[in-house]
Amino acid sequence: MVERSRNSSMFFVCVVGICVTLVSRINGQTVNVPWTQEKLHHKASTLSSDDITRVLSRSDLERMWEKDLRPMLVTRYPSSAGSQAVQQHIRSTLGALTAGWDLEEDRFQSHTPYGPMTFTNIIATLNPSAKRRLVLACHYDSKYYPPQWHGREFLGATDSAVPCAMLLELARVLDQELLTHKGSVPDLTLQLLFFDGEEALFQWSSSDSLYGSRHLAQKMENTAHPPGATDTNQLHGIDLFVLLDLIGAPTPRFGSQFPNTARWLSKLQSIERRLHKMGQLEEHLNEVQYFWPGLQVGPVEDDHKPFLNRGVRVLHLIPSPFPSVWHTFDDNEHNLDRPTIQNLNKIVQVFVLEYLRM
Numbered sequence: 001m002v003e004r005s006r007n008s009s010m011f012f013v014c015v016v017g018i019c020v021t022l023v024s025r026i027n028g029q030t031v032n033v034p035w036t037q038e039k040l041h042h043k044a045s046t047l048s049s050d051d052i053t054r055v056l057s058r059s060d061l062e063r064m065w066e067k068d069l070r071p072m073l074v075t076r077y078p079s080s081a082g083s084q085a086v087q088q089h090i091r092s093t094l095g096a097l098t099a100g101w102d103l104e105e106d107r108f109q110s111h112t113p114y115g116p117m118t119f120t121n122i123i124a125t126l127n128p129s130a131k132r133r134l135v136l137a138c139h140y141d142s143k144y145y146p147p148q149w150h151g152r153e154f155l156g157a158t159d160s161a162v163p164c165a166m167l168l169e170l171a172r173v174l175d176q177e178l179l180t181h182k183g184s185v186p187d188l189t190l191q192l193l194f195f196d197g198e199e200a201l202f203q204w205s206s207s208d209s210l211y212g213s214r215h216l217a218q219k220m221e222n223t224a225h226p227p228g229a230t231d232t233n234q235l236h237g238i239d240l241f242v243l244l245d246l247i248g249a250p251t252p253r254f255g256s257q258f259p260n261t262a263r264w265l266s267k268l269q270s271i272e273r274r275l276h277k278m279g280q281l282e283e284h285l286n287e288v289q290y291f292w293p294g295l296q297v298g299p300v301e302d303d304h305k306p307f308l309n310r311g312v313r314v315l316h317l318i319p320s321p322f323p324s325v326w327h328t329f330d331d332n333e334h335n336l337d338r339p340t341i342q343n344l345n346k347i348v349q350v351f352v353l354e355y356l357r358m
């Protein structure tokens with residue numbers, strides 16, 4: 001479950017790790033920048049139309065639908081048989097790619113309104129030795145509905161089977177580029193996070209929600225990064241935490257929640273414009289329909305929160321308003337909008353290529 005917060009208090013912790021000092025050029029001047037600050041000055045590339053056309057020719061919605069999405073459209077609340085199957089599906093899909101993803105599980109028990117339960121996050125890292133990571137995240141669990149709704153299953157198509165399928169398809173489409181990147185850019189990589197237990201099991205509260213992301217944010221904060229470091233941890237390694245949620249319904253609009261990452265929402269808007277002009281987007285009538293960096297939207301409780309509260313820079317790709325099918329039994333395959341999903345696939349795929357300067 002994702003619910004709107006009435007509490008708008010947020011804070012940013014300034015993280016300043018004085019570790020390895022590198023020399024960067026900013027505005028033409030040479031200055032010393034600790035590696036933990038390089039993200040603040042990171043410049044993405046801009047691909048040529050030919051390169052975009054070449055890469056996006058491999059983007060295949062039907063393949064994503066059959067290979068990634070359908071296997072996820074099962075009841076998959078924490079510890080359920082469906083959850084086990086989806087975990088296995090994520091691991092085997094990424095494990096079969098040539099890029100060579102490092103796959104890790106974060107399994108833990110947590111107290112819930114139904115007693116102690118086991119949760120499993122999946123962490124896929126392209127190059128674990130890279131200090132800096134662009135993170136793409138989604139939650140794979142579905143909301144638990146007790147059995148009184150005989151015969152009706154909550155499948156959470158937008159919440160969040162589609163976002164997770166988008167990440168798997170992205171890894172497949174960019175497989176060759178990611179393999180090349182891994183061998184040529186040692187300090188910046190891609191990490192995919194698949195959270196368990198985002199949804200409340202009984203009723204949304206600070207203790208009954210975000211089980212997986214709360215656990216992983218704490219664990220990453222307690223894990224030295226690079227290994228052996230004394231004053232930096234894995235959270236310092238996150239350049240940008242991009243969370244995808246509630247995606248798959250028609251006409252989504254993504255506004256800005258965080259001024260410190262608005263420039264990356266602008267980057268997505270510019271990619272949307274470019275792909276529109278290239279004729280790459282289907283049923284996309286105006287140059288810009290999805291990404292609105294100038295549109296301020298209120299805070300939403302979601303898996304980014306435990307990271308945001310620890311100073312991580314967040315780009316939250318969740319539509320405002322939420323899809324009309326949100327947390328209803330109509331959040332199913334039938335109500336998904338294929339052109340929107342494929343358009344967003346393409347935009348996010350180009351975003352990753354350009355962020356990683358591939």
Ligand SMILES: [Zn+2]
Pocket residue numbers: 001002143159199327
């Ligand atoms: Zn939900």
